[in-house]
Amino acid sequence: MRYLPLTGAEREEMKKVIGISDVSELFSCLPTGECRRAPDRLPPALSEPDLIAAFREIARKNTASGLLSFLGAGAYDHFIPEVVSYLSAKGEFLTPYTPYQPEVSQGSLQAIFEYQTMMAMLTGLDVANASLYDGATAAAEAVLLAVRRSGRRRVLLSSSLHPEYAAVVRTYAQNLDIELPTVAVDVASGRVDSSDLRAKLDDSAAAFVFQSPNFLGIVEDGRALGAIVHERKAYSAQVVAEAMALPFLVPPGENGIDIAVGEAQSFGLPLGFGGPYLGFMAAREEFMRQLPGRLVGQTRDLDGRRGYVLTLSTREQHIKREKATSNICSNQAWCALRAGMYLAVMGQAGLARAARSCHLNAAYFAKEAAGLPGVRVVYPRNFFNEVLLEVRRGSAADLARALQEKGILAGVPLSWFDPGKEDRLLLAFSETHNRAAVDRLLAAIGDAS
Amino acid sequence: MNTLPSLIFERSRDGKIGCGLNDANVPAEAALDRELLRPPIADFPQVSEVEVVRHYMALARLNYSVDAGFYPLGSCTMKYNPKVNEKIATLEELQAHPYAPHDLVQGNLEIITRLEEWLVELTGMAGFTLAPAAGAHGEFAGMLIIRRCLQERGDPRKIVLIPDSAHGTNPASAHFAGYEARQIPSNARGILGRKELRAHLGPDVAALMMTNPNTLGIFESDIAAIAEDLHANGSLLYMDGANFNALMGVVRPGELGVDVMHLNLHKTFSTPHGGGGPGSGPVGVAAPLLPYLPVPRVLREGERLKVVYDDPRSIGRVKNFYGHFLVMVRALAYLMALGREHVARVAEDAVLNANYLRKRLEGLLELPYQAPTLHEVVFSDQGLPVKTLDIAKRLLDYGCHPFTVYFPLIVHGAMMIEPTETESKETLDEFVGVMETILGEARDNPDLLRQAPTRTPVRRLDETLAARRPLLRWRRGEDH
Numbered sequence: 001m002r003y004l005p006l007t008g009a010e011r012e013e014m015k016k017v018i019g020i021s022d023v024s025e026l027f028s029c030l031p032t033g034e035c036r037r038a039p040d041r042l043p044p045a046l047s048e049p050d051l052i053a054a055f056r057e058i059a060r061k062n063t064a065s066g067l068l069s070f071l072g073a074g075a076y077d078h079f080i081p082e083v084v085s086y087l088s089a090k091g092e093f094l095t096p097y098t099p100y101q102p103e104v105s106q107g108s109l110q111a112i113f114e115y116q117t118m119m120a121m122l123t124g125l126d127v128a129n130a131s132l133y134d135g136a137t138a139a140a141e142a143v144l145l146a147v148r149r150s151g152r153r154r155v156l157l158s159s160s161l162h163p164e165y166a167a168v169v170r171t172y173a174q175n176l177d178i179e180l181p182t183v184a185v186d187v188a189s190g191r192v193d194s195s196d197l198r199a200k201l202d203d204s205a206a207a208f209v210f211q212s213p214n215f216l217g218i219v220e221d222g223r224a225l226g227a228i229v230h231e232r233k234a235y236s237a238q239v240v241a242e243a244m245a246l247p248f249l250v251p252p253g254e255n256g257i258d259i260a261v262g263e264a265q266s267f268g269l270p271l272g273f274g275g276p277y278l279g280f281m282a283a284r285e286e287f288m289r290q291l292p293g294r295l296v297g298q299t300r301d302l303d304g305r306r307g308y309v310l311t312l313s314t315r316e317q318h319i320k321r322e323k324a325t326s327n328i329c330s331n332q333a334w335c336a337l338r339a340g341m342y343l344a345v346m347g348q349a350g351l352a353r354a355a356r357s358c359h360l361n362a363a364y365f366a367k368e369a370a371g372l373p374g375v376r377v378v379y380p381r382n383f384f385n386e387v388l389l390e391v392r393r394g395s396a397a398d399l400a401r402a403l404q405e406k407g408i409l410a411g412v413p414l415s416w417f418d419p420g421k422e423d424r425l426l427l428a429f430s431e432t433h434n435r436a437a438v439d440r441l442l443a444a445i446g447d448a449s
Numbered sequence: 450m451n452t453l454p455s456l457i458f459e460r461s462r463d464g465k466i467g468c469g470l471n472d473a474n475v476p477a478e479a480a481l482d483r484e485l486l487r488p489p490i491a492d493f494p495q496v497s498e499v500e501v502v503r504h505y506m507a508l509a510r511l512n513y514s515v516d517a518g519f520y521p522l523g524s525c526t527m528k529y530n531p532k533v534n535e536k537i538a539t540l541e542e543l544q545a546h547p548y549a550p551h552d553l554v555q556g557n558l559e560i561i562t563r564l565e566e567w568l569v570e571l572t573g574m575a576g577f578t579l580a581p582a583a584g585a586h587g588e589f590a591g592m593l594i595i596r597r598c599l600q601e602r603g604d605p606r607k608i609v610l611i612p613d614s615a616h617g618t619n620p621a622s623a624h625f626a627g628y629e630a631r632q633i634p635s636n637a638r639g640i641l642g643r644k645e646l647r648a649h650l651g652p653d654v655a656a657l658m659m660t661n662p663n664t665l666g667i668f669e670s671d672i673a674a675i676a677e678d679l680h681a682n683g684s685l686l687y688m689d690g691a692n693f694n695a696l697m698g699v700v701r702p703g704e705l706g707v708d709v710m711h712l713n714l715h716k717t718f719s720t721p722h723g724g725g726g727p728g729s730g731p732v733g734v735a736a737p738l739l740p741y742l743p744v745p746r747v748l749r750e751g752e753r754l755k756v757v758y759d760d761p762r763s764i765g766r767v768k769n770f771y772g773h774f775l776v777m778v779r780a781l782a783y784l785m786a787l788g789r790e791h792v793a794r795v796a797e798d799a800v801l802n803a804n805y806l807r808k809r810l811e812g813l814l815e816l817p818y819q820a821p822t823l824h825e826v827v828f829s830d831q832g833l834p835v836k837t838l839d840i841a842k843r844l845l846d847y848g849c850h851p852f853t854v855y856f857p858l859i860v861h862g863a864m865m866i867e868p869t870e871t872e873s874k875e876t877l878d879e880f881v882g883v884m885e886t887i888l889g890e891a892r893d894n895p896d897l898l899r900q901a902p903t904r905t906p907v908r909r910l911d912e913t914l915a916a917r918r919p920l921l922r923w924r925r926g927e928d929h
Binding site: 002006010014019027030035039040041042045048056060062083086087089091101105108110113114117118122127128131135137162167168170175177219271272277294297302305306307309314317319324327329330332335340344346348356362404409431 | 478554766794795
């Protein structure tokens with residue numbers, strides 16, 4: 001077998017050194033009987049070419065590629081510069097373990113330090129951690145962070161938080177005696193209902209967690225929300241499910257928000273059917289020693305040279321065990337590395353250009369779609385790159401199916417998440433689209449409705 | 450002297466461009482209030498494409514990796530990561546959007562289902578969720594499953610028992626599931642005995658979390674009896690399968706009374722560690738616990754595969770979408786390459802390699818537990834003129850990655866060595882040779898070890914400075 005280098009002769013020699021005549025003797029400490037039955041029901045080994053052919057065969061059952069897609073809702077199709085794929089595939093980055101031996105891991109450590117810096121810059125906050133699993137678990141970690149830091153056990157969630165994020169937050173909190181009331185959305189503006197927020201934000205609240213751009217695509221008035229929350233001495237946490245909004249919009253930190261968490265898949269990670277993606281967390285300095293996950297810090301070696309190490313590890317499970325700030329061990333180091341590469345090559349101007357294209361394509365669609373008879377643009381302004389459509393006849397899923405016939409994945413019907421919203425279709429735009437693509441979408445919607 | 454690469458921010462020059470995108474060709478009419486927009490991000494990198502490539506190539510040269518050489522990091526299973534799996538994981542047709550209609554992604558759902566079926570066959574568990582993002586995330590999901598099951602029986606109970614040799618994630622995961630983690634000692638044989646367990650069993654005990662083989666590389670041979678005792682007490686048995694590499698194709702934990710277990714695709718199933726993730730931590734359960742698995746669940750329905758999002762008895766969602774799909778792709782590719790002929794051979798060679806190293810090193814280092822070794826062996830620094838850390842750092846000078854140091858905590862100066870099955874005899878012999886040399890140096894010139902490493906890109910780093918005066922990001926003009 002090509003992955004197993006020992007030869008038969010070597011195995012014999014090694015057995016002799018160990019003092020056994022058969023390898024089964026090494027397993028004599030195991031129970032015997034039916035539990036030791038050989039796995040005969042499994043398929044036989046495949047050669048390398050047969051293996052590739054087998055996966056091509058499976059892949060043929062996927063028929064979504066090649067369609068013009070406007071799917072978003074937490075996973076976004078952005079262009080990935082070839083440099084990112086080329087560099088991140090190098091074995092030096094792909095095949096080390098967590099950098100426990102910093103002397104031979106400076107490449108990974110410096111790259112993550114740079115990633116942390118760029119995420120802090122993008123969020124306008126003081127510090128960012130080395131990664132979390134994904135946007136949803138990052139939202140859950142923000143809730144736990146606020147509870148830890150404040151000692152209070154009530155966290156308000158905006159009801160325009162991504163439904164899967166809200167579900168994960170509830171899973172995480174279910175046994176920790178944390179109360180999670182929701183704050184309503186003002187239907188007219190698509191933004192958080194600030195009077196409902198004021199009403200529910202009492203002295204027992206640890207934090208208010210809201211998403212912006214929110215699940216309806218709308219950019220919240222972060223400054224106003226931050227101010228309301230601080231009046232009540234609670235923490236504010238902003239979830240960003242589409243990191244491409246960060247270089248375009250006033251960042252959380254500049255709005256006075258305390259914690260920013262979210263999904264950075266947009267920074268150089270393929271859609272990959274949902275993962276692995278990249279959760280991020282950034283916060284003001286006061287949270288530094290309470291953060292979950294790995295942190296890379298700068299230091300000096302014995303000769304005084306600059307170097308990097310994993311630091312503040314007394315927060316972590318391998319030191320603090322059940323008293324740790326989280327149970328995280330392996331997380332998304334390679335995804336963070338890729339994001340760092342993506343941000344470096346896109347750079348200040350490229351990132352702004354990509355983000356602006358996302359918005360302009362969405363804005364062009366929203367403006368033109370307003371003239372179509374069968375649909376209504378629910379919020380014609382103040383979105384970033386996602387536009388919510390109301391379908392006047394039939395359901396959004398029907399419209400999506402009709403467009404699928406024409407080779408277009410028109411968007412995510414919100415009935416995926418809430419059966420009561422069957423007339424809503426959420427469409428996402430990116431720099432991978434252009435005028436011709438949006439025109440084709442508009443024409444198809446016009447024909448179908 | 451600074452031989453290390455500059456930071457990307459220090460390479461940055463105003464006006465340089467690495468991005469190859471054009472401006473949008475739609476009308477430049479923004480639909481946002483102007484005060485929501487931000488100006489260009491100060492100090493954000495401006496670097497050309499070639500400089501980005503040189504930057505990361507320079508960083509790559511500073512890293513040790515499995516592709517570079519021996520990586521005997523105990524309990525981490527640093528086996529070779531087959532290259533064809535990378536090719537397969539980047540097939541264009543697999544990169545669908547997670548909300549693409551199910552009829553367009555039957556191939557991807559097939560991959561998820563097939564991997565689950567392989568894991569069921571290998572472990573004897575009744576079903577798996579592939580959603581958890583890593584081992585610790587799987588532990589957390591597993592603890593939630595146990596809690597939900599006990600809750601339905603009427604009382605979630607309060608305590609999770611964890612042997613003292615356990616990885617730190619175990620108590621942390623139990624804690625975040627709302628349990629009190631209680632440590633119980635292993636016996637002189639290095640395992641958990643029935644006697645030790647019984648002394649701690651009581652009506653408040655929800656479960657035992659047992660790593661098997663444990664972190665000493667020893668099989669918990671009382672496992673079936675322990676499962677019986679737990680079940681008689683109304684408690685459940687959780688098996689941490691981080692070390693399943695020793696057992697794959699050899700024994701099925703599901704048939705030993707294990708109720709819940711997790712696996713690490715980034716250990717046993719060859720997916721690359723990526724310098725600390727992404728991993729994947731599937732959780733398998735016995736039949737009565739199937740209803741509690743997290744959503745979504747991918748299920749066969751005749752020829753088609755369907756996805757179930759809502760299940761009132763499920764613990765809920767632990768992650769968005771389906772989990773680390775592209776990690777699953779790699780793991781399935783690995784298993785399909787091995788086939789039924791070689792899964793057990795993996796475990797056998799891993800155990801053979803570990804026992805060979807044990808035998809070769811036994812005379813050189815103190816072996817605190819004499820019980821049979823499976824996939825890894827733990828030595829102690831007792832009786833040596835230097836500490837474990839010094840040996841580890843000297844190994845770096847000889848171009849070898851050290852073993853896991855100071856873990857498990859029950860061994861003084863632990864050196865935990867896991868060679869895996871993907872190392873040749875020549876590599877193992879070379880490693881023994883290097884260890885002999887280093888232990889010779891430890892006797893003759895221990896300072897050589899205490900000063901080590903000297904041949905690495907940097908020397909020992911000041912971790913105290915890093916923690917006392919944290920610098921977690923670059924800022925113009927800021928330094929220690």
